[in-house]
Amino acid sequence: MDVNHPDAWNATCPSIAAVVATMNPAANRYAARVRxxxxxxxxxxxxxxxxxxxxxxxxRLNKTKPTKILIFRDGVSEGQFEMVLNEELLDIKRAICTEDYHPTITLVTAQKRHQTRLFLENERDGGASGNVPPGTVIDTTICHPFQFDFYLCSCYGTLGTSKPTHYCVLWDEHKFTSDQLQKLTYHLCFTFARCTKPVSLVPPVYYADLVAFRGREYQEVAVELQSHASAASSSSGSPSSSSTSAASFDERFYKLHPDLENEMFFI
Known part of the structure; x- marks a missing residue:
C-alpha cells in the first residue's frame, strides 16, 4: 500500500491511496484498489x-481465503510507525477478522528515503561499478539494537552507488526468522513484471506506487470535468472551488471498470 500526495502548492486536492494484493499463490498476479x-x-x-x-x-478466484497475509507499507517515517500499528493495522483486523476467519498478519515497512549506503571492504569483490552484489543484507551493527529491521540491496548497481532499502517489521504473527523474511523479500524482487532482473524495492510497493500515480491522473480528470461543468452553469464563468474539491473526493471517479479492477492494467 502507498499514498500519493498532491504538489506542495496545491492546498485542496486529496491524496490518493492505493492498495494492491496478489491474486494467486505464485504471487505474480495483482489486483488494485484506489481511494x-x-x-x-x-x-x-x-x-x-x-x-x-x-x-x-x-x-472468488481461488475458492479459498488466504490464511497468511504479508503487508508491505511504503511512504511512512519512523514517527508514523505508531499510526500504522494503532490505526491501519487495527482497521484491517476489524474489517476482515470474524469468528470463522482469522488470518495471521505480518506488517513490514519499506523505506528508501535515507542516507545509508553500503560499500565493499575490498573493491575487487564487486563488479565493474564497485557496488555491493544483489542480495546483500545488513541486519547487525547499523540496525536497531532490538527491533526487527534490516537493509537489503536487491538490485544490480550499474551506475552510481546503490541505495539499499530499509525494511522494518512492525508486526509479525508468522514468527519469521531473519533469514526467512530476508529471502522471501529478495525473491519477490525478481517478480517485477517490467524487469528481467531483481529490482531495488519489493514489487508490491512498486505496483502500489504506480496505481497511486494513476489515481492522481483520475483526480485531475475529475477536477477538469467539474470545472467545465461549473463554468457552463455559472453566469460568471468561474467554477466554485468547493464544488471542485467535492468532485475530487467523489469515489466514483476512482472506481475502476469491472474488466480492469482485477487486472494489472498499471504495468
Missing amino acids: PQEHRKEKILNFGTMCLDLINTYD
Missing part, C-alpha cells in the same frame, strides 16, 4: 474495507 484521502494525510482511510474487497476477490 481518495484527506489532503496530504498519510493515514489510509477505509484501509480495512479495501483489504476486505481484495480478500473477497481472492476468495
Whole structure:
C-alpha cells in the first residue's frame, strides 16, 4: 500500500491511496484498489474495507481465503510507525477478522528515503561499478539494537552507488526468522513484471506506487470535468472551488471498470 500526495502548492486536492494484493499463490498476479484521502494525510482511510474487497476477490478466484497475509507499507517515517500499528493495522483486523476467519498478519515497512549506503571492504569483490552484489543484507551493527529491521540491496548497481532499502517489521504473527523474511523479500524482487532482473524495492510497493500515480491522473480528470461543468452553469464563468474539491473526493471517479479492477492494467 502507498499514498500519493498532491504538489506542495496545491492546498485542496486529496491524496490518493492505493492498495494492491496478489491474486494467486505464485504471487505474480495483482489486483488494485484506489481511494481518495484527506489532503496530504498519510493515514489510509477505509484501509480495512479495501483489504476486505481484495480478500473477497481472492476468495472468488481461488475458492479459498488466504490464511497468511504479508503487508508491505511504503511512504511512512519512523514517527508514523505508531499510526500504522494503532490505526491501519487495527482497521484491517476489524474489517476482515470474524469468528470463522482469522488470518495471521505480518506488517513490514519499506523505506528508501535515507542516507545509508553500503560499500565493499575490498573493491575487487564487486563488479565493474564497485557496488555491493544483489542480495546483500545488513541486519547487525547499523540496525536497531532490538527491533526487527534490516537493509537489503536487491538490485544490480550499474551506475552510481546503490541505495539499499530499509525494511522494518512492525508486526509479525508468522514468527519469521531473519533469514526467512530476508529471502522471501529478495525473491519477490525478481517478480517485477517490467524487469528481467531483481529490482531495488519489493514489487508490491512498486505496483502500489504506480496505481497511486494513476489515481492522481483520475483526480485531475475529475477536477477538469467539474470545472467545465461549473463554468457552463455559472453566469460568471468561474467554477466554485468547493464544488471542485467535492468532485475530487467523489469515489466514483476512482472506481475502476469491472474488466480492469482485477487486472494489472498499471504495468
